[in-house]
Amino acid sequence: MAEKMTGAEMVVQALKDQGVAHVFGYPGGAVLPIYDSLFQQDEIEHILVRHEQGATHMAEGYARSTGKVGVVLVTSGPGATNAVTGLTDALLDSIPLVCLTGQVPTPLIGSDAFQECDTVGITRNCTKHNYLVKDVADLPRIIHEAFHIASTGRPGPVVIDIPKDVQFALGDYAGPVAHQSHASYKPQAKPDLVEIEQAVDLMLQAKRPVCYTGGGVINAGPRASELLRELVELTGFPVTSTLMGLGAFPASSDKWLGMLGMHGTYEANLAMHDCDLMINIGARFDDRITGRLDAFSPNSTKIHVDIDPSSINKNVVVDLPIIGDCANVLEEMVRIWRTRTNESRAGELAPWMAQIEKWRSVNCLGYENSSDVIKPQYAIERLAAAVKEKDVYITTEVGQHQMWAAQYFPFDKPNRLMTSGGLGTMGYGLPAAVGVQVAHRDALVIDIAGEASVQMTMQEFSTAVQFRLPIKIFILNNEYMGMVRQWQELLHGSRYSQSYSESLPDFVKLAEAFGGKGIRVEHPDELDAAIKEMLDHDGPVLFDCRVVKQENCLPMIPSGKAHNEMILPDTADIGNIIDEKGRSLV
């Protein structure tokens, strides 16, 4: 029996029926009815942000760290436009979000009414799907459908634009039904077994295999990570991952090659370049990975597992595409492998693994430490050592510190790194940390930040204070937009146009002004004690770690170069493995 409710009541009821416990939002005229029905219940907790962009990144952090859909609620006009950056970020990184936006009453749509904007028009290309609800009768179905679309197939953000008169209107509420959606929406999660048989055939013959895993393994849930570990256990294949896939395979394994791509390790990139079989599991051949396309892994047979058919052959043409959810595909791969053999192929792979060990011996992440200034790499290593035994979640901003976090912080579990990979949104990390902490109240949540990025969404520190969320903002303060400065050094004759962080705030005082704690550290000898002080403090902390100003983030594959042409740090030990000809290339 359907129940009569107002549109606003339906919104809250539908969220409850979808199992939503937290909503990140900001009120305004066009969503007041929804705020009123939120006020009259206490199952759903509303996290009041300071800027709608913050709400979207919080919801992303929440979603990425839990596997649930992140929910955002904002008003019409500026509320909706402020959310656009986070929606685009979620689209590029395949993060499931449902964003409810208020809209002016239907009779006023198109009249340039107060705080009107064409929300569905603006967000059409930065969402997986969006809706304008013109009739309250459609509202419950649309909300349930939005959750289904956001969380299935290749996940992504969905916007529901709800005019104010629809929020007031009375209608019949209906709960969710299974797979509620358009008849045309049928993501293919179950793979074709024939293709997996073929994949296993290739894997059994490979002499120089490498698994290249990505965000899709994380999207597929913790079971996919377990299955990946199982597959590697069986096959003995080495594994590298994109930034988005870090943690799906443990960094502590001897099969782990480190991240690949532009700032990936020497061993990962050379293994990709020289392999005879590449098994791409849930990664999308992004340009930060492939480098020069015509020189990308020229002699390999390529298998590509992806749930989105449009990812296949988009950038790199592959030999064996497998459409399906990573967890299902990995499960079948493991099963079929077991039916074929129970012997280890370690003997056959030995020469390849020996080659990889040689590349590893270059020690491409080595750096020259200093006893007077803090090196950013050292700061991350000390942070990692200090939190080793803890249940820790890391978020990052965008820049050099983000890459150093990926290189020097070891991730052993999935859903533990929240970072803006595809859009590269500075200002992502602090609000994302807030979102993660909302989902995991007792965990340790650290944003590895840059002093420039963190200023973009600094105001959300106030949200952390209000909701007693003890996030730690670990700023690697090099007084530069370091990543920009590095590119200017490489490409523009060291002309540091507008990349110096002038007039920086006093981060310690700033933290105190917000009602949090600030810590500054300038000398390597004080670092460990300061980190301990940060971790011991039961509340949000801004940690201003003064690091050397002009460090470059290496290794790096420069633009237009292939995987085997990377810039290594001066400390790299390339002497005994690369001949003269090779050396002029490195």
Add this chain to the structure above:
Amino acid sequence: MNPHLRASGSAYFLTTDTAKIERHTLSVLVDNEPGILARIAGLFSARGFNIDSLTVSETEHEKGLSRITVVTVASPKVLAQIKLQLERLIPVHRVHDLTAEGKSLERELALVKVSGTGENRVETLRLADAFRAQVVDASIESFVFEITGKSTKIEQFISLMMPLGLVEVVRTGLAAISRGPDRM
């Protein structure tokens, strides 16, 4: 740092697609809902795909389905992406590449206004007759013709009318369907 490896250029790795460009007609079966045309057109512009012609109409009212016919020009690799990206849109049921599947029928309708007097007027009517264009409006000094056929036929007719006093043309864009008994 290894100075001989100083990079130059941009932050992206650019390669040019040298593959041959082809013209294809795609038939797209969609749910007839608000914004669907904007979704399709927006996808083409956002991803830099070309649209040569685009027509939409509701074809199966009871089921709420429309058919969109898009003529595009692209390399085979891009064509494959266009099809897959269209299929990714939630309200899209199916995309058929009529050109790749062969044996399709393509028709377009145009209304062509020509003005003139004397000899030109006679010549205009003679050519119209040869092209089976119908006179749908006439005045002392003008005609409006209705012509249907393949786009090439229509283009040819228009170019012949040019020196005879062509005033203006409107075209419907392409409607296309596969031959034989099967539905899309």
